[in-house]
Amino acid sequence: MNKKLTCFAVIATLVLCRQARAEFVVEITRGQAEAIPIAVVPFSTAADAAASFDVAQLVSDDLARSGRFKTMDRRDIFDEPHTGAAIAFDDWRRLNNDYIVVGQMSAEGPDHFNIVFELYNVLTRQRLLGYQIGTNRAGLRLASHQVADMVFEKIIGVRGAFATRIAYISVLGSLPNKSYRLVVADADGENPHVVMQSNEPLMSPAWSPDGLSLAYVSFEDRLPSVYVQTLKTGQRHRVSARAGVNQAPAWSPDGKKLALTLSTRDGNLDIYVLDLATSALTRITDDPAIDTEPQWSKDGQSLYFTSDRAGGPQIYRIGLGKDDRPRRLTFQGNYNARPRLSPDESQLAFVTQEDGAYRIATMDLHARGDIQVLTKGRFDVSPSYAPNGAVIIYATRDRGRGVLALVSADGRVQERLASSEGELQEPAWGPF
Numbered sequence: 001m002n003k004k005l006t007c008f009a010v011i012a013t014l015v016l017c018r019q020a021r022a023e024f025v026v027e028i029t030r031g032q033a034e035a036i037p038i039a040v041v042p043f044s045t046a047a048d049a050a051a052s053f054d055v056a057q058l059v060s061d062d063l064a065r066s067g068r069f070k071t072m073d074r075r076d077i078f079d080e081p082h083t084g085a086a087i088a089f090d091d092w093r094r095l096n097n098d099y100i101v102v103g104q105m106s107a108e109g110p111d112h113f114n115i116v117f118e119l120y121n122v123l124t125r126q127r128l129l130g131y132q133i134g135t136n137r138a139g140l141r142l143a144s145h146q147v148a149d150m151v152f153e154k155i156i157g158v159r160g161a162f163a164t165r166i167a168y169i170s171v172l173g174s175l176p177n178k179s180y181r182l183v184v185a186d187a188d189g190e191n192p193h194v195v196m197q198s199n200e201p202l203m204s205p206a207w208s209p210d211g212l213s214l215a216y217v218s219f220e221d222r223l224p225s226v227y228v229q230t231l232k233t234g235q236r237h238r239v240s241a242r243a244g245v246n247q248a249p250a251w252s253p254d255g256k257k258l259a260l261t262l263s264t265r266d267g268n269l270d271i272y273v274l275d276l277a278t279s280a281l282t283r284i285t286d287d288p289a290i291d292t293e294p295q296w297s298k299d300g301q302s303l304y305f306t307s308d309r310a311g312g313p314q315i316y317r318i319g320l321g322k323d324d325r326p327r328r329l330t331f332q333g334n335y336n337a338r339p340r341l342s343p344d345e346s347q348l349a350f351v352t353q354e355d356g357a358y359r360i361a362t363m364d365l366h367a368r369g370d371i372q373v374l375t376k377g378r379f380d381v382s383p384s385y386a387p388n389g390a391v392i393i394y395a396t397r398d399r400g401r402g403v404l405a406l407v408s409a410d411g412r413v414q415e416r417l418a419s420s421e422g423e424l425q426e427p428a429w430g431p432f
Helices: 003-014 055-065 089-094 137-156
Strands: 024-030 036-040 069-071 099-109 112-121 126-135 165-172 179-186 193-198 202-207 213-218 225-230 236-240 246-251 257-263 269-275 281-283 291-296 302-307 314-319 336-341 347-354 357-364 371-373 381-385 391-398 401-408 414-419 423-429
Touching (some): 099 137, 126 137, 179 202, 225 246, 225 257, 236 257, 246 291, 257 291, 269 302, 291 336, 347 371, 347 381, 357 381, 357 391, 391 423
Antiparallel strands (some): 112 126, 246 257, 336 347, 357 371, 381 391
16 A cells, blocks of 8 residues: 555544543634624623623624624723614724624523624614524523624624534543543534543544434444434444444435445445444445545435545545446545535535645535635644535644644635644534
């Protein structure tokens, strides 16, 4: 096996093998030059509500983190209106704000809060949005993300994804005392929850379409097996533990099947589809090459996957019909792997090799198949689209440690999510 193919096989199985209570440090490494100026004024709060949560700060942080907005520093906020009637629009316009968010949070009971907010266009004085959200104390963070989502969508025209979740693998310690954790957290990396912990490797988390379950690979029996775990109850069951390789699970759009990479008796890797209700297995590819990393089309009628059948890793698409044959999609460069489809199926994100480094790229599926390299790291892998298609999360290395990073689908906004402990790898962005 040549050197490039060896690296391909390693990435396909043990990407970045190197937390869950550790806080994330979010660093915007590249913002959008034409970011929209907006002020999120601190919400008025009753004394007991004020001690609970700073809604406006999280909304401001979310919008700033998107790279699409330039939020006004709270130290520069000269006035604190809480309703539209109290906004001195001329003053806010002189400070170069295009939009302003005002609101109030009140305590309606021992564990019930009411959040009321409004969004205004400062230039036209037009009220663009007004909404009320009721929640308990535990739900204040989610409610704040929802406020940011609504503001984002109203101004940008794209549904916000701040209230969604990510899954990733965290690795603590060093051999022979490594600990692997499957973690689910808010999209900003906060509020992490350990779903599964093992002294053996965990990898390849994949969200079910309804966001209620995760499929993943575990080596807890010293051999790779695919598990499906229900997040609410923690109940899990092993769905594939066949002799040899069991890896790279991917849910069908209807949540009834998993595409998998399995090995035959001679050790060759091919793509299969597993019916979760009947355990029936259908072989999709049959080639001496390595076929791995499947990803479903949105209609569930075909699969994207990585194969080295042309001499090096490239991306293919195959229909699920009996006589369908694979069609090669990538031709630029000698290494393209780990395909991930955008929610609207207009783009394909993948790992490409450029100047000896592994980077995240996208290909336009509707035009000429043009490829755009989005990142500039040395080892950027495991791309996963946000459910709105606006951002891609991926794993990379920063100062010798595994971290997560984000890049906008157009490459103009980049940021890094670094944990205070552990190595982070294989992120997967959950659905709405």
